[in-house]
Amino acid sequence: MFKRRFGHAFLATVVAIASLTGAPRAQETGLTGADKAADIVQARQLLMDAAEEHIMFIDAVSAGKDLALSDMKSRAYQLNILLLAFPHLFPPQTTPAAGDRDGAFQTNATDAVWKDFPAFYQAAQDFAAVALDASQAKDIGAFRVYGAQLRAGCDSCHQAYMTPVEQPK
Numbered sequence: 001m002f003k004r005r006f007g008h009a010f011l012a013t014v015v016a017i018a019s020l021t022g023a024p025r026a027q028e029t030g031l032t033g034a035d036k037a038a039d040i041v042q043a044r045q046l047l048m049d050a051a052e053e054h055i056m057f058i059d060a061v062s063a064g065k066d067l068a069l070s071d072m073k074s075r076a077y078q079l080n081i082l083l084l085a086f087p088h089l090f091p092p093q094t095t096p097a098a099g100d101r102d103g104a105f106q107t108n109a110t111d112a113v114w115k116d117f118p119a120f121y122q123a124a125q126d127f128a129a130v131a132l133d134a135s136q137a138k139d140i141g142a143f144r145v146y147g148a149q150l151r152a153g154c155d156s157c158h159q160a161y162m163t164p165v166e167q168p169k
């Protein structure tokens with residue numbers, strides 16, 4: 001009797017509706033945007049801090065300092081890796097508004113990131129591509145040209161997608 005009235009199709013529909021109405025998805029592990037938004041924001045900020053560690057040395061070389069080419073190339077390669085991962089750390093639960101609402105985190109990313117996410121994603125990919133080219137520079141002269149492009153890439157992305165942060169005077 002039950003079997004005939006509530007067959008598989010009916011049950012499948014109930015499950016589908018439950019998932020559409022935002023029923024708790026505690027069983028679905030790995031959706032870290034849902035329950036670890038503050039950690040994701042921290043992860044992307046730490047990732048940027050790591051990028052800063054590398055560009056400091058690259059800037060010094062661009063300014064004429066004589067540092068080992070092999071070290072510069074490996075720093076550029078690290079920048080390639082970091083910027084390929086970076087845009088994956090922007091789930092919709094990590095907007096500035098979400099941080100303000102929950103009081104759980106503070107982000108300096110602006111709404112522009114989510115307004116046209118493909119453009120933001122592309123900016124990160126473009127940067128990563130230059131970093132990859134830099135990691136294969138033939139000599140220090142060629143590396144310096146890439147170094148300037150990398151610095152410009154950091155700055156232009158921040159201009160487009162980041163709230164200006166007051167520099168300590």
Ligand code: HEC
Pocket residue numbers: 041044045046048049051052053055079083106107108109110113120123124127150151153154155157158161162
């Ligand atoms: C694709 C765009 C993009 C590129 C390229 C980029 N950044 Fe960022 N950066 C951001 C955004 C967005 C934030 C704000 C992150 C947040 O607060 O959630 C940020 C934040 C930062 C911060 C502050 C981190 C903190 O602790 O709050 C530093 C430092 C930084 N970036 C350095 C760099 C350096 C150095 C480069 C180049 C090697 C670079 N970024 C390239 C978008 C970018």
